[in-house]
Amino acid sequence: MLNDDLQGKTVIITGANSGIGFEAAKVLAEKGAHVIMAARNMEKGQTAINAILIENDNAKVELMQLDLADLNSVRAFANAFTSRFNQLDLMINNAGVMIPPYGKTKDGFELQFGSNHLGHFALTGLLLPLLKDSTGSRVVTLSSIAHRGALIDFNNLDGSKGYKAMKFYGQSKLANLLFAKELDNRFKLHGIKTISIACHPGISNTNLFKMGKSETPGYMKRIMNIFFQPAQMGVLPTLYAATEESLQGGEYVGPDGRGNRKGNPAIETPAPGVYNETTMKKLWEVSEDLTGVIYHLN
Known part of the structure; x- marks a missing residue:
């Protein structure tokens, strides 16, 4: 069953200023959680906070700056939080960029992978010590x-030998899916109760569908309104993954409709x-090497 009482719980949501992240922040705050809304753009983040507080003036929501395309920003966020x-x-790894023109992060990674x-x-x-010390904690990624048919x-990885945005x-x-599964495998292997x-x-229908750095064009929004489900429905798998008490870790939650495009959440x-073990292990090792962040699970 879904946990409706999140009083005393501390939650981080990346990309919480719009779309799925915003809807998740709104609902989790309604359930009593203290929600840290991590956002790159502080102005947009504050607008999102204000929108939540207008509906629920008792909401415990606050804004912290985080640019996932800059490892210095990631470290600064982790240090400030700890x-x-x-x-x-609860940590919800939600933020994302989709099909931009070829670009790189501050650290030289291809923008989407980075x-x-x-x-x-x-x-x-970087936040692993706090997760390990928090009873009943979980990471939702x-x-x-689009993982279907994809390869690592x-x-x-940096796109220097050719780049196709959707690929x-x-x-x-x-990579997100393999990371989530491998993380759970490693938690269980080391007897860590976090899932x-x-x-x-x-x-x-979210602002993930942006053309470069601009907002989604009006004609695209009209098409999306016809064929895609609203963010209020799209957030349901995230909320299920975040609060369903029967989950044991390692599950993959999505809509139950045709092609898993729309519908109610289901495993x-x-x-x-x-879930190729060789690929998962190599991805983990490459990720530690590229970021310089080593997971101390012992």
Whole structure:
């Protein structure tokens, strides 16, 4: 059953100023959680906080700056958080960038792989001590149906040997899924009670569908309103993964409708052969090497 009482729980949501992250922040704050809304753009983040407080003036929500495309920002966020909080009950790795023109992060990673996967990998690792010390804690990482048919091209992670935006988006979302599963495997191997769960929103009408740095064009929004489910529905798998008490860790949650594009949350089976142990182990090692963040699980 879903846990409706989150009083005393501390939650981090990346990319919480819009879309799925914003909807999750709103609901979890309604349930009594203290929600840290991590956002790159502080102005947009404050607008999101104000919108939540208008509906619920008792909401415990606050804004902290985080740019997942900059490992210095990731470290600064982790240091600021750990200096103020002694627990982390729920971490939702939600933020993402989708099909931008070719670009790189501050550290020279391809933008989608660097932001969607490596930034979250580093952040989760840096906050691991707090997660381990918080009873009943969990990590929820958002993947996508775009993981289907995707591959991790270890010989071209930075896109220097060719770049196709959708291919690299699929790679980043596959990395999210493999990270979530491997993290849970390692938690269980080392007797750590924290659990890791992956989820995806189906195809939701959010600002993830941006053309470069601009907002989604009006004509695209009209098309999306017809074919995609609203963010209020797209957030349900995230909320299920975050609060369903029967989950044991390692699950993948998505909409139950046709093609898993729309619907109510349900435990889903990823595409066949996705959980390749060799790929998962190599991705983990490469991620530690690229970010310099080592997971101390002992």
